[in-house]
Amino acid sequence: MVKYRFEQIAINSTEKKKPVEEDRFTYLGLEHLDSGSLKVTRFGSEVAPIGEKLVMHKGDVLFGKRRAYQKKVAIAPFDGIFSAHGMVLRPREDVIDKSFFPLFISSDYFLDAAIKISVGSLSPTINWRDLKTLEFELPDLATQRKLAETLWSINDTMETYKKLIAATDELVKSQFMELFGDPKTNQKGLPILKIGEFGKVKGGKRLPKGESYADHTTNHPYVRVIDMVKHSVTIPALVYLTQATHEKISRYTISSKDVYISIAGTIGQVGAIPDSIDGANLTENAAKIVLNEGAPVDRDYLIWYLSLPAGAEQIEEKTMHTTQPKLALYRIEEIEVLVPPIAEQRSFAAFVQQSDKSKFELEKALSELTATYKRIIAENLG
Known part of the structure; x- marks a missing residue:
């Protein structure tokens, strides 16, 4: 492979214009770009964007130079204008194949190197003067074309899986609306109760100072937010407490009958723990909703409701956004829940659970494809 400076690989187009009213329809900002996807699915602005913007043409590669750690790269779907917090890049076709170029720019090989030269603390930004001198190895053009053919085939399949996953989510939302209507307008006149009216919210407990986790041979699991995934707990990720530590915080345990919700860091992860780890200790970054005896709300229905x-x-409305976002326990008790008949709640929860199984399989397949895609890139670049 041959090593090139980035300015030998790419052209940084700096053509700009001050937007007029009609430009709002073909405006792309960094908020329109999705990490991990080269395709643009959102665009436009309600009003004409303020300040000079970069001119882009269909097929250009758009790179978010501000907060580049978000790894936002996309192909311009039409002629228009792009955020000045990005770069409009075009390939030097004597060095890099045009079909391989966007794959190269979106690769970890390129992005990881670019992120290292970001400057600034609050909104780290990449400057062209630093980026243009970075050196990258590239295979010959014939190899690039073969790689592009393989990678675009995988990429197209990945995009198909993403659409199917999104469609599964939309199906759940539409099923809810069909059965129960819009909770905001409550056209069907269903009862609305606050969580505090049918349950009690209790917080977890911080691991005692100086205490540490034991190995996985004990029977006192400690559920952290990092172990929580949507609607469940990843059992292999659980850490375990010593007997002494368990006894110190054992009253902060969660039952498989409860609903957990993360209240710090990644706010709003909601789910339940499996029966097999009933009595697990609860972290201070999570809370449990303990349903009252005979509550008119089904546990699984509540989990799905809070996720929709x-x-x-x-x-989101009740989360206090400071340096560390935090959701107070009393605010959780204020959340209003639409309460249809219990049998209908359970029927809906069963429908969503089945949909979630299908979604899990899709996500698993997508994850495997993504790993294959990245492996091929890693084996052929750098």
Whole structure:
């Protein structure tokens, strides 16, 4: 392979214009770019963007130079304008194949090197004067074309899986609306209760100072937010406490009948723990919703409700956004829940659980494809 400076690989187009009213329809900002996807699915602005923007043409590669750690790279879907916090890049086709170029720019090989030269603390930014001198190894053009053919085939399949995953989420939302209507307008006149009216919210406990986790031979699991995934707990990721530590915080345990919710860091992860780890200790960054005896709300229905827009939006509204976002326990008790008949709640929860199984399989397949994609890149670059 041959080593090139980045300015020998790419052209940084700096053509700019001051937007006029009609430019709002073809405007792309960094907020429109999705990490890990070269395709643009959102665009436009309600009003004409303010300040000079970069001119882009269909097929250009758009690179978010501000907060580059977010790894936002996309192909311009049409002629228009792009955020000045990005770069508009074009390939030097004597060095890099045009079909391989966007794959190269979106690769960890390129992005990891670019991120290292970011400057600034609050919003680290990459400057062209630093980026252009970085050196990268590239295979010959014939090899690039073969790689592009393979990688684009994988990429297209990955995008198909993403669409199917999104469609599964939309199916759940539409099923909820069909059965129960919009919770905001409550056209069906269903009862609305606050969580505090049918349950009690309790917080977890910080691991005692000086205490440490034991190995996985004990029987006192400690559930952290990092162990929590949507609707469940990843059992292999659990850490375990010593007997002494367990006894110190054992009253902060969670039952498989409870609903957990993360209240710090990644706010709003909601789920339940499996029966096999009933009595696990609860971290201070999570809370449990203990349902009252005979509560008119099914546990699984509540989990799904809090994960759907009806609940997620309330969680966001009630979260205190400071340096460390935090959701107070009393605010959780204020969340309003639409309460249809219990049999209908359980029927909906069963439907969503089945949909979630299908989604899990899709996500697993997507993860495997992504790993294959990255492996091929790593084996052929650098």
